[in-house]
Amino acid sequence: MADYNFDFLFIGGGILGSSGAMALSKKLEEMGESARIAVIDLDLEGEHSSTLKNAGGVRATWRNRANIELCKYSIDFYETIREEVQFRELGYFWLHDEEWWQEVNRNYKLYEEYGLPVELHSSQAVPEFLPFVNNLEGIAGLSISRKAGLIDHYSLREYYRREARKRGVIFFDRCYVKEIFVSNGRVTEVVAFHLKKMSENAQNKSELIKTYLVNEKTEVQQDEISFKCGVLINTAGAWSPIISRLYGFNDVEIKPRRRQMVVIRCPEVDLSHYGILIDTSAVYFHKDAENILAGYSNMDEPYGYNLDFNFGGMEEDSLFVKYIWIPLYSRISKFERVKFIRGWAGLYAETPDRSGYLGKVPGLKNVYECGAHTGRGLMISYGAGTALSDLILDGGFREELKHAKDLSRERPSGELFEELHL
Template sequence: MNNTASVVIIGGGISGCSIAYNLAKKGVKDIVVIEKKYLTSGSTGRCGAGIRMQWGTEMNCRLAKFSTEFYENANDILEYDGDIEFKQGGYLIVAATEKEDVQFRKNVALQNSLGIPTVYLTPKEAKEIIPHMDETKIISATFCQKDGHLNPFHATQAYADAAARLGVKFMKYTEVTGIKVENNKIVGVQTDKGFISAPVVVNAAGGYSKQIGDMVGADIPVYAERHQILVTEPVNPIQNPMFMSFSLNIYCQQTPHGSFIMGRGDANEPRDLRVTSSWHFLEEMAKDCCELLPLLKDIRVVRQWAGLYCMSPDRQPIYGKVDNVEGFYLATGFSGHGFMFGPVTGVVIAETILGEKSSLPIDKLGMERFAKGELLFEPSVV
C-alpha cells in the first residue's frame, strides 16, 4: 500500500469517485480513495438513482442542471467501456395537495427562467404521460423530459475507471480507524491496513460521515436515516418517466432493464446504521403503489433493501472546509440527493481543495451556515 498520499478520500461511492476523478484531472498526483467494502457498497449502490432538475430553489436547479448535462455525456467524457444507462424519460411530479399545486406553479416559472424545460400539466395531461396512473388522486403535475435515471454501479465505475487511468489508487475492503491531527492540521489516516500520511482528507463517507468527522473532533450536524426501496421483476417498457409525489411520499421508476424501482422516505425510520428491511415498508409501498399506479398490482417484487440517507439540518449538502482542522474537507449531508449531485460534488470539492474560485453556486453550502443559523429552504424534497 501507499504510505503517503497528497489527498485521501474516504468513501468509494459516487461522491468519492467523482472527487478523485476531478482532482486527478486537474493534475493532482498520489490520490488514494479508501473504501470500507467495495465501490458503491454504501448509499450509492442502494439509492434510487434518479436525477431531476425540478427543484424549488435557484441554486439546486443550477446544480442539478450541471449534473444532468454531465451525465448526458458521461460515457464519452469518462471514456467508459460500459454504459451508465442514463435514460431521460423525465420526472412526472404530481401535486396531491393545494399547497403543492401552488408551489409547483412557482417552481415551473423558476425552472423555465433557468432554461429547464419543465411543463405544468392537468391530471388529464399527466395521464397521457403515464397512462396507467389513477389521475383522480392528483390535482396537477409537472413534467421535465430531461430528468431521468441511471445505473449507479456503472456511473460510479465510470468515474473510478477514469480516475484509475489518471493514477488514482483505490483501496477496497479497507477501513479507516482513525485520522491523525497535529496542531490542528491533518497529518494522515490510520486504516486497518496501515497508516497513510496525507495533508488533505476528504470525508465522503455518506451515512458514516458523522463517525469520520468525530475522528478529527469536527461535530458535523448530520445523522444517518434508514430508507427502503423495492425492485420488481422486469417487464417490457410501459412507464417512461419517474413518477413522484412529495406529499404522497412515493417515487416509482421503470429502469431500462425493465424492472420497477420504488421507494419512499419515512421520518420515523431508525436513526442508526441499520440497513435491514421491514415488512411495514413492503406493505405500505405495495398499497400506495397499487392505488396510484393500479396496473402494477400484477408485477412481482423480487427484492427489497435499505440504505442510509445522510441527513443535514436543512436537507442540503455540506461542502467544504471545517474550521480548526486544516486539510479536512466535507462532501456530506446529501439527505438523499448525493447520487444526483455526484458530478457537482467532484467539481466543487476539487476546486475548493486547490483553492480555486468555485465555478458553481455553492457558497451557501458550507458548515458555517449552521453556526450562523442561515439554513437553506428547499421546498421540493421527498
C-alpha cells in the first residue's frame, strides 16, 4: 500500500476544496511557513460534482450576515480577476411575488449597511428594465442587484487549483476514500481506493464514477493508498455526510437533493445585457453563449443521491414544460417558440436553514468542514476558503468575515434560515 504523510488533507476537490487549499497555502506563504497540503478526490474532473453542474450565479443579497459577508468578500475578489474567471457583473433581476417582495424589503437595510447596490422598483416599472416582459400578473416588485452576475465555474475552480499548485499543494485524482482512522479524538489516517485501472472509455469511466458516488460502490478491488494527516478537512460537498460517518460523526443536518437545469434556444429573447433573471415562479434563467440556461428547483424533490435528469423535453406532459417552459412563456410571450437542447441534474447539499457549515467538527480535535452552502457554494467559495484558512491557522476570523463563526455546527438547527433561495 502506497503511503503518504500530509500536514493538511482535504477530501473533495470541488470549488470549496480547491478554494480552501489555495487559501491555506497562500496564508502559510504569507506567514513565512511551509506545510505539506494535499487534496484527494475520486474525480478531479468533477463530471458529477456539483461544481460543474451549477448555474454560475453570484450575489451577496442574503438575509444572514455570515452569507452576506462571505459572498461580498468573494465578489470583491472576483472583480480583481474578472477576465480570468469570466465574471460578468450584469446584475440579478428578480421579479418577486408578494411574500418574497416583503422579504427583500425587510433585508434591504442590511444590504445598505454592507454597501450592496440594490434597487427596488414597483411592478409598473418592470417594462422599463425588462422590455420583453409583457405579463405583470403576480409581480409585487422588481429588485435589481448590481454587485452580482455570472461567473464561469470551471475557470474559477482551475484558478484556485493553479494558485494552490504554485504553492506546492498536491491534487490526487482517482482516490475514493473508504476508511478513516481516529485515535484519541484525532483523525490519524485516511485510506482510499486508487482507481488507476479505470477504463479509458469515457462512457464507462463516467458510469463507474457515478456508481461510486450514487451507490457508495466499494466492492471493486483496487489498490489502496494511505494518507496520514495532521489536520483533515471535509470538503466532499453533497457526499460530506458519508465522509463524516467514516470518522464517527453522525451528520443529521446535511442532505443531498437533486436539482435540474436545461439549455434552450430562443433567438427572439435577447438577454445579453442581463446577468440572472428570476421569475415569480422561481424559474431562473440567463444567457449562455447562443443559448439560454434555465433552472427550477422542485421543492417536492426527495432527498437522495440521484443524478438522473428527468425533466424531459418538449413532450406535452414533461416536467420541463410544466416547471420551466409554461412559466417562461406566460411571463414573456416571445418564449412561445423554444428549442430544447439538453438538460442535466446535479446535487445540492442542503441544510434545514439553507446555510452552510464552516468550522470544526464537534468531538474531534483536528477535523474541519466547509460545505453545504446549498445553491451558494460557487459564489461564496473565495470567502469561505479564506475564512476556513483563518480558522485553521489563527483560530478565528478576520474582521470582514467575523460572522463566519455563525456557520459553525454549534448553531441551533435552522437558525440561519434563508428565504430568498432557489
